[in-house]
Amino acid sequence: MDETTSDDPSPRTWDDEPESPARTSAEEEGPTRTSVWPLVVAMGLTVSEVGVFMGVYPLAVGGLVLFVASVAGITHEAGYTGRPWRLAGALGVVLVAVGVWMVSTQVPLAVDPVVAAVGGADGIVLRGFSVVGAGLVAAVGAAVVSAMGDGDVDDGFPA
Amino acid sequence: MASDSEGKTFDRETLLDLVVNAIPLGIILFFILAFALINPFGSNPVNTAIQFSIMAVTGAALLVLTYVSGKAISEAEDELEEKGLELSEEAGAGEVAEPESEPTPETTDGDDEPAA
Amino acid sequence: MVGEQLALTALMGVFLVAVAGFLARMEDWRSYTPLAGGSAIGDAGYGGHAEKPAGIVRWFTTVDHKDIGILYGIYALIAFFWGGAAVLLMRAELAAPGFDIMQAQFYNSLLTSHGITMLFLFGTPIIAAFSNYFIPLLIGADDMAFPRINAIAFWLLPPGAILIWAGFFTAPLGLGIDPAQTSWTMYTPLSAEQANPGVDLMLLGLHLTGVSATMGAINFIATIFTERGDEVNWANLDIFSWTILTQSALILFAFPLLGSALIMLLLDRNFSTAFFAVEGGSPILWQHLFWFFGHPEVYILVLPPMGLVSWILPKFSGRKLFGFKFVVYSTLAIGVLSFGVWAHHMFSTGIDPRIRASFMAVSLAIAIPSAVKTFNWITTMWNGNLRLTAPMLFCIGFISNFVIGGITGVFLAAIPVDLVLHDTYYVVGHFHYIVMGMIAFAGMGALYYWFPIVTGRMYQRRLAKMHFWLSMIGTNITFFAMLVLGYLGMPRRYATYQFDGAIAPLAQVTTLHQIATVGAFIIGFAQLIWAWNMVQSWYEGPELDDADPWNLKDDGMFGREFQWFETQKLAADGGESEEVRADGGEVETDGGEATGRVSSDPRSDGGYRKAVRRVDDE
Structure with a gap:
């Protein structure tokens, strides 16, 4: 990577030393100084918190999916797991369980009372379903992507 | 390094340093005694227990932390002495520094000063 | 309703696709360095950067x-200006007794935003900037x-700030989401009963900043x-690291509790729980939980600035920190x-007098370690070779303000005094001497001290000294007037003060408020100079x-x-000179090098140079 630093917003003088080719090829030796995931993890946490708590269901589902995916991504990047999609799927299953638990705190887990609660727009039940939905999206999505490739590092986006 | 009962753990310098935390501890002990002796509000099992435990727990925590940190620091000092390294905030990380100039006469090492 | 949800769903989809695009684009240049244990191991040191985009x-x-430290710093300074703008509006309103430029609701919103912004979005992050x-x-x-x-x-902080400030952005849109008016303490039942969703957003934002602080502390x-x-090792660990270590331990015990209390409050507000209801856990429970977090928070904010001063002050006194x-x-x-001191904020709530007395005892005990530091700083300067650079001036100002702010605090820790002065401007003056006079001053001093490391350049010394003196004068005018206002019985948190002249001397109160307002604008002007600098x-x-x-060597x-x-500069030599600077031909810094002691640049040192010289000649 031979990016120049001329358009760098900060005119720091010592840090922006020209990258020598030798260093670029040997960069594996140095510590990682960039990661795309922290920003995404923070966004996922924020959006899901606002979505679930304020009862804005699209935000809840999207935020949780983003959060689960980015946690899997950052864990993989840090070398804690070799199979990010499996982790994403597992977290999705956890979300489904949490969502079902949320619903179960309000109504018995049977078809009729649940349908009645959804029809009556019970806030907690709907929030529970949004969490279940996010978990399903994450779990199914992870399974599909995992089936398409072997989930290895070399698969590229998003690894 | 003659010292009293704690001499094995702390030398005299360290004990002098630790005196700084004995003062707040003494204030707390003073109030514990004062509240035990002078009791205008009467006693009540719950409230009196809370009253004394606030002071006693805080004081005990202070005592424990002071002991642990004093022990860690004095052990670390011995370690530095063995290595022949400097006992200074400035010493350390970078080896590139210029040889540090001798401190001026009035620049004494604060660590060695007894209480002001 | 359905339309809204559909639109939101579409927006969320677009957002997710955008994120995916961002990630995919980063994939083009990025190369992995999977690290076991998540820590950056490697002997390449700081020169061994993997590349940055x-x-x-x-x-x-x-x-x-280092980059994250800079981000924290910029974030904190944006928040500082937001909080400062809020308080200037409030001070303008308080220049006269009546409602002149705003209504009570807006004043309350500003009050809430100012407090939370300065404590959570400026104070904690500016410390994190230095520590990172x-x-x-x-x-x-x-x-x-x-x-x-x-x-x-x-x-997590920028979204937190947006949520905390959300009401100010959404109020003009007519969505029914207004800024929170809970004050920064969010006392129940007031905070539980305000139906405004802006309060929920603020609580969620605050929760995010708490998560952030906890992660940082770990x-x-x-x-x-x-x-x-x-x-x-522990024997030669520097003082700033010691204070950050202690602060992090405090955060670890305090912030999760705040997070839990906030969630309980959110549940009370939205899901009919009764943690803080009169018929439930009682509103006093909130105060206990809040202040069990809140008082350590005071030390979370003040210990690292004390560490900064303990680190910087000796550098310009020519001698090591006395009694390290x-x-x-x-x-x-x-x-x-x-x-062990949290209920000293609650002396007037009617808690048991025996328990109250214990909190007084511990509060008086905690004054000692603070006083010890003050004497150590003064003794460090005693007979030292003082060099009155901008960082040093801020350190000395810090000590001076701490003497007033700290001693007023000791008075407040005594129950009889507190019962008289509680909820007056005396309290406001006291803690502003601490948060502005100490925390902000130490932050400014450290910014000047380390400006050369972060930027590789020197700031303009004359502007820096103007900044200091205006800040120092403004701070003391404003907050000393508040102490006096407190003695006159002026209550906190009011947008107006049109009271009966039999209760308190209205004319004097008005004058003191006007003095405080003038001082606040002096402070504000000083910060503009600083921002420009x-x-x-x-x-x-x-x-x-x-x-x-x-000239520390x-x-x-x-x-x-x-x-x-120094290692960085040596390593980067060569690359540096290629950069074209607008003022490349100008005189390099540090004309003072020749004299050894005077670090100030003669070009910009102005009238203060003489004073420095005189000290040197002794």
């Missing part, structure tokens, strides 16, 4: 502790123990315990004792020609962070 993307993806940038350098670590968690902790504890260089270990042990003592000097200031802008005070800076 160019432009703005670099700042969104960095996990370098400099702790690894001071302890000889490659980076933080968990660089990615470090980045997550930062990126990171600092792990870093200081496990990432120290070979030559750094006294300062360390008293820092630890403050950390412990701070958890920072920005202009960052781009155009004279470049350093060596790594010792403060003369006194044997060349700290580890400047030692690191």
Whole structure:
């Protein structure tokens, strides 16, 4: 990577030393100084918190999916797991369980009372379903992507 | 390094340093005694227990932390002495520094000063 | 309703696709360095950067502790100006007794926003800016123990700020989401009964900043315990790292409690629980939980600035910190004792007098370690070779303000005095001497002290000294007037003060309020000078020609962070000179080098140079 630093917003003088080719090829030796995931993890946490708590269901589902995916991504990047999609799927299953638990705190887990609660727009039940939905999206999505490739590092986006 | 009962753990310098935390501890002990002796509000099992435990727990925590940190620091000092390294905030990380100039006469090492 | 949800769903989809696109684009240049244990191991040191992407993307993806420190700093300063603007509006309103330029609701919103912004969005992050940038350098670590968690902790803050301020943005849109009017303490039942969803958003934002602070604290504890260089151990750990370690421990115990209490409050507001209801857990429970967090929070904010002053003050006194270990042990003592004093904020709530007395006892005890530090700072300066640079001036101002702010606090810790002065401007004056006079001053001093390391340039000294003197004068005018207002019985948190002249002398109260307003605008003006100085000097200031802008080597005070800076400068020589500077031909910094003591640049030192010389001649 031979990016120049001329358009760098900060005119720091010592840090922006020209990258020598030798260093670029040997960069594996140095510590990682960039990661795309922290920003995404923070966004996922924020959006899901606002979505679930304020009862804005699209935000809840999207935020949780983003959060689960980015946690899997950052864990993989840090070398804690070799199979990010499996982790994403597992977290999705956890979300489904949490969502079902949320619903179960309000109504018995049977078809009729649940349908009645959804029809009556019970806030907690709907929030529970949004969490279940996010978990399903994450779990199914992870399974599909995992089936398409072997989930290895070399698969590229998003690894 | 003659010292009293704690001499094995702390030398005299360290004990002098630790005196700084004995003062707040003494204030707390003073109030514990004062509240035990002078009791205008009467006693009540719950409230009196809370009253004394606030002071006693805080004081005990202070005592424990002071002991642990004093022990860690004095052990670390011995370690530095063995290595022949400097006992200074400035010493350390970078080896590139210029040889540090001798401190001026009035620049004494604060660590060695007894209480002001 | 359905339409709204559909639109939101579509928006969310677009957002997710955008995120996926961002990630995919980053994939083009990125190469992995999977690290076992998440820590940055490697002997390449700071020279061994993996590459960083160019432009703005670099700042969104960095996990370098120095970059994150800069981000924290910029974030904190934006928040500082938001909070400052809020308070200037409030002070303008208070210049006259009636409702003149705003209504009570807006005043209350500003009051809430000012308090929360300054404490959570300025105070904590500005400290994190220094600790992120400099702790690894001071302890000889490659980076933080968990660089990615470090980045997550930062990126939780901007959304937190947006949520906390959300009501101000949405109020003009007519959505029914107004700014919160709960005051920063969020006392129940007031905060539980305001139906405004802006309060929920603020609580969620506050929760995010709490998560952020906790992540940062875990990171600092792990870093200081496990990432120290070979030559750094507990005996020669620097004072700033000690204070950050203590602060992180306090955060670890205090902030999760705040998070839990906030969730309980959110549940009370939205899901009909009764944690803080009169018929449930009682509103006093909120005060206990809040202040069990809130009082340690005071020390979370003030210990690191004390560490900064303990670090910087000796550099310009020409001698080592007097009684270094006294300062360390008293820092630890403050950390412990701070958890035993919380109910001194609640003396007038009618809690049991026996319990109240105990809190008074511990509160008086905690004054000692603070006083010990003050005497150590003064003794450090005693007979020293004082060099009145801008960082040193801010340190001295810090001590001066702490004497007033600290001693007024000791009075308030005594129950009989507190019952008279509770909820008056005396309390406001007291804690502003601490938060503005100490925390902000130490922050400013450290910004000036380390400006050369961060930018490789020198700031404009004359502007820096103007900044100091205006800040110092403005701070003392404003907050001393508040102390007097408190003695006259002026209550806190009111937008007006049109009371009966039989209760209090209205004319004097009005005059004092006007004095406070003038002082506040002086402070505000000083910060504008400072902002100009920072920005202009960052781009155009004279470049350093060596790594010792403060002539610290003369006194044997060349700290580890400047030692690191020297290695960087040596390594970067050559690359540096290629850069074209607008003022490349200008005189390099540090005309004072010849005299050895005077670090100030003669060109910009103005009238203060004489004073410095006189000290030197002694």
